[in-house]
Structures are given as structure tokens and as C-alpha cells.
Amino acid sequence: MPLGIPGPRALRTQLADTVRAIADTNRAGQAYGFLAITPIKPGHAEALRALLATIDAGPSPFSRLPRTHFARWVVLTDFFTGDAYQPADEDHLGCEYLIFSACFDGDRDSYLEDLTAEIADELDEIYDHCIGVRSNDPTDVARYLVHNQIDCGLFYSAYPHTTVAEVRRVVAQRTALRALAVAQYDLTPEELQAQFVDQLGAA
Amino acid sequence: MTTATATTLDLADIQGDILRAYGNAYASTTYVFVRIGDATAGGAWLAGLADQITNAEPWADGKPGSHLNVALTCAGLTALGLPDDVIGSFSAEFRAGMAGRAERLGDIGRNAPDRWDDGLGTGAAHVLVTVNALDEPHLGRALADLRAEVARHGHEIVVEQAAHTLPGSREHFGFADGFAQPAIEGATDDRAAGGGVPLRGGRWRPFAPGEFILGYPDEDTTLDPERRLPSAPTDPLGRNGTYMVWRKLHQDVAAFRDTISTAARHFEDGDEAKLRAKVVGRWENGSPLVTHPDAPATDFDGAAAGANDFRYHGPDQHGAKCPIGAHVRRSNPRDSIGWEGRLTYRHRIIRRGMPYGDPLPVGAADDGEERGLVFACFNASISRQFEAIQVQWLNDGNVFGLGHDADFLMGGIAEGGSMVVQGECPFYLGPQKPFVTVRGGEYLFVPGIAALRAIATWPR
Amino acid sequence: MTAVTTPVLSETGTGTPPGNVDGQAIAITVFSTVKRWGRAWLPVLFLEPKLLPQTLGTLEKLSFIHFARWSMVTELAWNGAPQPKTRLRRPHLYFESNFNGGWEEYIDAFSYVLREGMAAFWGSSYGFPGAVPPGPFKDYIKTSDRRLEASHFYSAYADSTVTIVKQALELDGLVADLRERAAELSPEQFKAEFSALLAKGQRCL
Numbered sequence: 001m002p003l004g005i006p007g008p009r010a011l012r013t014q015l016a017d018t019v020r021a022i023a024d025t026n027r028a029g030q031a032y033g034f035l036a037i038t039p040i041k042p043g044h045a046e047a048l049r050a051l052l053a054t055i056d057a058g059p060s061p062f063s064r065l066p067r068t069h070f071a072r073w074v075v076l077t078d079f080f081t082g083d084a085y086q087p088a089d090e091d092h093l094g095c096e097y098l099i100f101s102a103c104f105d106g107d108r109d110s111y112l113e114d115l116t117a118e119i120a121d122e123l124d125e126i127y128d129h130c131i132g133v134r135s136n137d138p139t140d141v142a143r144y145l146v147h148n149q150i151d152c153g154l155f156y157s158a159y160p161h162t163t164v165a166e167v168r169r170v171v172a173q174r175t176a177l178r179a180l181a182v183a184q185y186d187l188t189p190e191e192l193q194a195q196f197v198d199q200l201g202a203a
Numbered sequence: 204m205t206t207a208t209a210t211t212l213d214l215a216d217i218q219g220d221i222l223r224a225y226g227n228a229y230a231s232t233t234y235v236f237v238r239i240g241d242a243t244a245g246g247a248w249l250a251g252l253a254d255q256i257t258n259a260e261p262w263a264d265g266k267p268g269s270h271l272n273v274a275l276t277c278a279g280l281t282a283l284g285l286p287d288d289v290i291g292s293f294s295a296e297f298r299a300g301m302a303g304r305a306e307r308l309g310d311i312g313r314n315a316p317d318r319w320d321d322g323l324g325t326g327a328a329h330v331l332v333t334v335n336a337l338d339e340p341h342l343g344r345a346l347a348d349l350r351a352e353v354a355r356h357g358h359e360i361v362v363e364q365a366a367h368t369l370p371g372s373r374e375h376f377g378f379a380d381g382f383a384q385p386a387i388e389g390a391t392d393d394r395a396a397g398g399g400v401p402l403r404g405g406r407w408r409p410f411a412p413g414e415f416i417l418g419y420p421d422e423d424t425t426l427d428p429e430r431r432l433p434s435a436p437t438d439p440l441g442r443n444g445t446y447m448v449w450r451k452l453h454q455d456v457a458a459f460r461d462t463i464s465t466a467a468r469h470f471e472d473g474d475e476a477k478l479r480a481k482v483v484g485r486w487e488n489g490s491p492l493v494t495h496p497d498a499p500a501t502d503f504d505g506a507a508a509g510a511n512d513f514r515y516h517g518p519d520q521h522g523a524k525c526p527i528g529a530h531v532r533r534s535n536p537r538d539s540i541g542w543e544g545r546l547t548y549r550h551r552i553i554r555r556g557m558p559y560g561d562p563l564p565v566g567a568a569d570d571g572e573e574r575g576l577v578f579a580c581f582n583a584s585i586s587r588q589f590e591a592i593q594v595q596w597l598n599d600g601n602v603f604g605l606g607h608d609a610d611f612l613m614g615g616i617a618e619g620g621s622m623v624v625q626g627e628c629p630f631y632l633g634p635q636k637p638f639v640t641v642r643g644g645e646y647l648f649v650p651g652i653a654a655l656r657a658i659a660t661w662p663r
Numbered sequence: 664m665t666a667v668t669t670p671v672l673s674e675t676g677t678g679t680p681p682g683n684v685d686g687q688a689i690a691i692t693v694f695s696t697v698k699r700w701g702r703a704w705l706p707v708l709f710l711e712p713k714l715l716p717q718t719l720g721t722l723e724k725l726s727f728i729h730f731a732r733w734s735m736v737t738e739l740a741w742n743g744a745p746q747p748k749t750r751l752r753r754p755h756l757y758f759e760s761n762f763n764g765g766w767e768e769y770i771d772a773f774s775y776v777l778r779e780g781m782a783a784f785w786g787s788s789y790g791f792p793g794a795v796p797p798g799p800f801k802d803y804i805k806t807s808d809r810r811l812e813a814s815h816f817y818s819a820y821a822d823s824t825v826t827i828v829k830q831a832l833e834l835d836g837l838v839a840d841l842r843e844r845a846a847e848l849s850p851e852q853f854k855a856e857f858s859a860l861l862a863k864g865q866r867c868l
């Protein structure tokens with residue numbers, strides 16, 4: 001699908017995004033892809049899974065971080081063992097690890113600041129199961145994640161210049177426009193204009 | 204892993220009506236779902252049925268007056284005492300059953316299994332005997348025999364669904380139905396143009412038979428230097444059989460007509476027939492919109508070779524002739540989403556549906572009667588073929604760039620949907636009403652005839 | 664989830680384990696062990712994905728991946744005892760994708776139109792069956808997908824597919840244009856402009 005030709009202002013931001021992205025493989029446009037893999041304390045993996053299951057059952061803590069497009073926690077038991085295709089001297093992790101990955105708007109440090117401020121309780125509980133978080137000091141969790149960060153080789157985004165807020169706005173606008181398109185036949189021109197201004201009048 | 208050698212179809216072992224339709228010769232079809240009483244008695248009854256089944260060989264001495272086909276649900280295989288490891292060799296979706304896949308299929312709300320007809324989706328339906336007959340007297344005799352045999356063996360009929368062709372092979376909304384079918388190597392090669400796999404340069408070839416019959420090379424085998432066969436149930440069950448989807452779909456004819464005639468007031472000169480055609484992608488007589496965008500062909504014969512020889516991407520990429528969301532363009536998109544059809548060709552089905560109930564006279568208000576389509580189809584993989592069509596192509600529009608629009612004709616899962624009729628001046632058709640409602644259904648296994656005998660005489 | 668160490672495969676709409684699903688969005692997390700030659704090849708590929716103009720173009724056109732990342736893991740940071748000091752003999756390729764539903768479609772896409780790209784990224788991984796016969800290749804993708812199940816997966820706009828987002832962005836320009844002028848137009852003029860907008864934007868609605 002050919003996208004619209006960006007205007008001069010959009011072009012400038014896209015250029016700036018691109019320059020930033022070239023400098024840092026963790027970026028695609030204005031988006032950042034963060035990955036940290038942290039060791040789980042011996043015997044804690046099950047409790048951690050149970051905790052994450054409770055979190056998963058409720059509203060996601062990431063909904064409190066409006067810059068987050070996508071995020072996940074995955075418990076990693078080992079690289080694959082017993083797979084016929086693996087080399088005989090296959091690597092083992094030695095302990096369980098927790099994968100944390102997120103795709104978000106803007107730069108890493110301010111995001112981690114937001115993260116540790118907004119979902120401090122959950123992070124405390126989660127990373128309490130990991131080796132090496134020295135205190136419950138939220139800035140320490142941020143430092144800890146950065147220490148265990150793994151850089152992207154390649155980060156792909158289908159819409160690298162679009163923030164979460166923008167995605168939500170344009171998607172809602174599309175839905176409203178479609179509804180008005182279907183409703184138009186029963187409206188007078190005056191009503192149509194009024195409804196457009198009312199429902200699609202604000203950017 | 205089994206590898207393919209010869210690919211000649213064993214027509215004497217494949218049940219009839221799968222590869223080639225009995226077609227309009229048989230005006231009456233009744234679907235009889237039977238609950239098996241005792242496993243041994245079940246075997247005895249099936250052994251008798253196996254001798255009466257019509258196979259896929261051409262008829263030597265004229266059309267029989269009636270004939271039978273047999274299929275089994277997973278509950279049926281269990282009731283007949285097949286061991287767990289044999290049952291475990293059947294596909295996961297077959298074992299789950301149609302009701303077990305309800306959420307995935309969008310069978311929720313008005314379509315949910317707890318609202319289905321008694322006897323469907325509960326595990327009570329074990330064996331489906333399909334009785335095809337030339338006329339009512341033949342049908343009556345065949346059904347009487349069947350009922351007597353079922354009773355004599357201590358089984359029970361849980362559902363008996365009658366279906367009849369309507370004049371002109373129409374379905375209840377008024378469209379010619381049932382003629383666009385996949386072309387299969389060794390059976391319907393002559394239908395390749397328009398029915399087979401689209402190739403570069405406008406050419407076609409018939410489908411590998413394993414797409415529709417178990418135990419034969421499928422389209423992936425064709426691409427495999429080792430010629431590995433697709434997975435199938437344990438032998439001998441995995442030979443010459445197939446999976447069948449049976450779904451009773453109620454049609455609200457008055458609501459459909461009313462929606463079209465109300466909306467057509469704002470559509471190109473109030474042209475109702477054209478707006479109806481836009482919803483289906485074919486005119487009422489079956490002529491395709493993509494080849495006949497302005498008016499139907501007067502003498503269209505959907506069964507003629509080459510009648511369906513068309514593509515979408517080249518002649519009509521943006522849907523100005525046949526809307527991107529039209530029923531036939533969704534259910535068999537050919538090259539509609541690009542890549543010369545490579546993203547769609549693994550999702551084809553053989554349809555053998557039949558309308559049930561009496562037609563609603565034109566202009567009549569809703570009479571509250573039950574009428575609709577018994578949708579029946581055959582495929583080697585229910586999840587890859589039927590379910591992919593139902594879930595990804597009919598219930599949702601994303602792959603076509605149509606957001607979450609459901610097929611307008613099917614009425615959608617939620618209410619109030621709409622459809623874009625593309626064109627120079629696009630028309631936004633809505634609101635969608637529950638035109639079609641699921642009344643029940645089953646996933647079935649249609650064994651080869653030898654396999655049916657094996658099931659009948661399985662050591663218990 | 665209770666005391667399970669390997670993910671239990673249960674049926675969802677996509678064939679992927681349920682933890683990997685949020686609305687229309689699906690998470691894939693895959694580790695594969697990289698053969699020694701991949702250590703040299705993958706960085707080149709990452710730096711110059713233009714080596715595969717077709718793959719990236721195809722991905723864009725297939726329009727089902729929101730975000731994806733590939734990372735070559737050659738070591739794990741040390742956080743003190745009791746973390747074992749693990750020396751990795753080979754690199755491990757981490758891949759994650761955030762994409763939208765329609766599993767059968769993706770399997771088709773990977774097998775029939777993205778084969779070269781898949782081979783470029785995973786050809787240096789142990790177990791990669793080679794792109795040619797689709798059967799084993801599909802099995803490889805399915806098994807890889809099912810190995811890791813997310814304990815928590817979040818999407819900020821779980822109902823929006825990539826295509827919807829891109830369509831909505833394209834419409835935005837058209838809507839903004841009419842919005843700016845809406846107040847100055849007479850109702851009849853507005854209606855004509857509105858129709859023009861719907862005609863121009865019909866492929867995105």
C-alpha cells in the first residue's frame with residue numbers, strides 16, 4: 001500500500017528519526033527496541049511464573065506507560081536441549097533467565113525512568129526473583145536492566161515514525177470516518193457537515 | 204514418513220460425491236445423524252452399509268435411484284471402540300469437533316453451540332448417512348430401509364435433515380450456487396482453467412489430489428524432492444478418505460432483501476440486482492462480476508469448462524468490478540492479495556451444499572420458517588482449508604485490507620457491520636444484519652470404503 | 664500458569680500458545696544456535712539488510728509485522744553469585760516478532776514468498792531445514808514458535824493490525840485536509856468534498 005507523500009514538516013522529523021536510527025541499532029525511526037535477559041535466582045522460576053501469571057490475568061501494567069507499543073516477559077529455561085539438530089557440545093545457560101523486551105517511543109533512559117516510576121511495585125516483585133538487583137531502589141532496577149541489555153542487530157518497524165498516541169488517534173479516526181461513510185445516506189448535507197466537525201473535527 | 208509413488212486415484216475405494224458432484228440429477232438429499240448404541244452392533248450395521256455405498260467410479264448402467272454415503276464424527280469413532288492411539292492419529296481439529304472449535308470459528312452469540320439444534324455439537328451424533336435420491340419415492344424407500352436398519356441394530360437417529368435443490372440450482376437468497384469447484388488431478392483435470400492452481404502467464408494446473416483425498420501427494424509433496432506425503436490417520440484409515448465439514452446455516456431471506464432494497468435507493472440508479480451481485484461477486488445466474496461488470500451474461504453456464512477462468516489482480520485489483528469483500532472473492536481470492544495466488548492456493552474446499560426449507564416468495568414478509576443452506580465441504584485439512592476460509596477470509600477482512608469487516612452475506616459475528624463497494628464513486632453498504640445463523644454442525648471423517656470395512660470389523 | 668517448565672501447547676485461534684496472544688497481536692520469541700560461519704555473516708546482514716531488498720520489500724508488502732528484532736547473543740552479563748559464569752561456545756540468534764493474527768497465512772507467506780529471506784536469517788542456525796521442501800520447513804517454524812511462551816505479552820492497540828495502522832495513517836492526511844477547510848465550505852460543497860475524500864480513501868477504509 002503506497003503511503004501518502006509526507007509534507008515538509010513530516011519529512012524533517014522522519015529525517016531526524018533516520019539519523020538517530022543510523023547511530024543506534026536499537027532504534028527504528030523514533031522507536032526503540034529494548035531487550036534485557038536477566039538471571040533468575042535458583043529455585044525461583046516457578047514463583048516468578050506464578051507472579052507473572054497473576055500480572056497477566058489483570059490489566060497490563062504497561063497500559064500505564066503510554067509510550068509502550070509492545071512488551072513481553074518470557075521465562076527461558078535453557079537453550080534447546082535434546083534437539084536432534086543441536087551440536088553435541090551444545091551451550092547451556094546454567095540457570096533460568098528472564099527475558100524482558102519492549103518496543104516504545106523515544107529514548108531508552110527516559111523510558112526506563114518512566115517504567116521504574118510507574119510500575120515500581122510489579123518490577124520490585126518481579127526482579128526480586130532475579131540475581132543481582134541489590135536494593136528495592138527503582139533506579140537500581142533501571143541500572144540493572146541496562147547492565148543486562150542485549151543490543152539489537154536489526155530492528156524493524158512497519159511504521160517507525162509513529163508514536164503510540166498517533167496510532168491510537170488515527171485508528172479511532174478511521175473507525176469514525178467509516179461509520180460516517182455508512183451513515184451519510186440518511187443525513188442532509190448540513191447534518192453531514194455537522195457530524196464530521198463533531199466527530200472528526202479535532203486532530 | 205510415507206513417500207508418494209503412483210498418483211492414480213483409487214476410484215473404487217473413494218466414496219462417491221466427493222471428487223465429482225452427483226449434481227442436480229439428485230433433487231433430494233437427507234442427512235441422517237445416528238447415535239451408535241453398542242460398538243459391536245455399530246460395526247455390524249456399518250459393515251452392511253459399506254456394501255451399499257456408491258464409489259467414485261463412473262456409473263456403468265445409468266443413475267441409481269438413490270445412494271448412500273457414510274461419514275463419522277470423532278465421538279463416533281470412540282463409540283465404535285477404536286483405540287486411543289488410532290483416534291490420536293486424526294487431526295486435532297477433527298478430534299475437538301466443530302463445537303469444540305466454536306470460539307475460533309466465530310460461533311459465539313447467536314451462532315453459539317448452546318443454541319444449536321438438538322443432537323448437533325453434543326457428542327450424540329456419531330455417524331452421518333447422506334441419502335441422495337432422484338425423487339421423493341426413491342428417497343422415501345431409502346429412508347425407510349435406513350430407519351429400519353438403525354432401529355434393528357439398537358441405534359438411534361438424533362437428527363434427520365431434509366434438503367432439496369431449488370429451481371435453477373439457486374440458494375435461498377436467489378443466487379445460482381455450487382458450481383465453482385477446485386479442479387483435481389486425475390478426476391477433474393478438464394476444469395483446471397479457473398478451478399486449479401493459478402500459474403504465471405494466465406495458465407492453470409489441477410490440484411494435487413492430496414489436497415482433498417488422504418493418502419495422496421498434496422501441493423507440498425509436489426515441491427518436495429523426497430515426495431513426502433502429508434500426514435494422515437493410521438493405515439488403512441488414512442487411505443482414500445477425507446474430512447468433511449457439515450454446517451446447517453439458517454438464512455434470513457427477508458432481512459437480506461430488505462437491507463438490499465433499502466440501501467439500493469442510494470446506489471447507482473437504485474439498481475438492486477447489481478447491488479445484490481456486488482455482495483456475492485456474481486450475478487444471480489452466476490456470471491462473475493469481474494468478467495461481466497455491467498450486466499449478467501444471458502446464457503451463463505457455471506458448469507461449462509472455462510466458465511470460471513478469471514483472476515482478480517490484473518483485471519480488477521482495486522475492486523471496481525467485483526468488490527474486494529464480495530463473497531466469492533473472499534472465499535476463493537485467487538490472486539486477489541497478490542503473489543499470483545501463492546498465499547491462497549492451499550485453502551480450497553470442495554463444496555457439496557444443498558438448500559433446506561421452502562423458498563420465501565418474492566415480496567413476502569418474513570414468515571418465521573426455517574430455511575437455509577446445509578453447507579457441506581470436503582478437504583484434507585479442516586484447519587488449513589475450511590477453517591482458514593471461515594476465520595481469516597469470511598469472519599475478518601484484514602488480509603484483504605478490509606479491516607475487521609466480515610463477509611457481508613454471512614451477516615457477521617457482531618451486528619452492524621458494513622461493506623465497501625469499491626468504484627469511482629464507492630458505496631458504503633450497511634448496516635449488516637444477521638442474515639446467516641449457524642444452527643449446528645459437525646466435523647466428520649469420510650473413510651474410504653475399505654477403511655469403513657476396517658472400522659466395522661475392528662477387533663473389539 | 665502452574666509448575667510447568669516447558670510450555671503446554673493448547674489450541675488458540677492461531678496455533679500459538681495462549682500466552683503469546685493479546686487481541687489480534689501475537690508474540691514470537693525464538694532462540695536458535697548459530698553455526699560458526701553465522702558469526703561473520705549475520706553482522707553483515709544486519710548492517711546491510713539492503714543485501715535483501717526483496718525480503719524487506721516483501722515484509723513491508725505482506726504487512727503483518729508491527730515490530731521485529733534480531734540480536735546475536737555472544738555473551739551474558741555477569742551479575743555476581745549465584746549466577747553461573749556461562750561461556751557461550753557459539754552465538755545464539757534471538758528473534759522476536761510482534762505481528763497480527765492469521766497463522767495459516769504466515770505459514771504460507773514464510774514458505775512460499777519469504778523463503779530466501781528466511782534462509783538468509785536462519786540458514787546459519789542449527790536445525791534450519793533449508794527452504795526448499797515446505798513440509799519440514801513449516802514444521803521448523805511451528806516447533807520454533809511453540810517452544811517459548813510469553814508469561815506476559817502486551818500490545819497497546821491489540822485490535823489494530825499493521826494494515827489498519829498503515830491505512831489509518833494514510834487517511835490522516837486526507838482527513839486533515841478536509842478538516843482545515845470544513846468550516847468554510849457550504850453544506851453542499853462539503854458533501855461533494857466528503858464524497859471525494861471517501862473515493863480517494865476507499866482502499867484505506
Ligand code: HEM
Pocket residue numbers: 374375376378379380381382383384452453454483485489530531532534535552554575576578589592593597639
Ligand atoms: C448461507 C450461507 C452461504 C451462501 C448463501 C453462499 C452462497 C454462495 C454463492 C451464491 C456462491 C457463488 C456460486 C458458486 O461459486 O458456486 C458461493 C461460492 C462459494 N462459497 Fe459460499 N455461501 C454460503 C456460505 C459459505 C461458507 C460458510 C463458505 C466457507 C467457509 C463458503 C465458501 C464458498 C466458496 C469457496 C465459493 C466458491 C468461490 C469461487 O470458487 O469462486 N460459502 N457461495
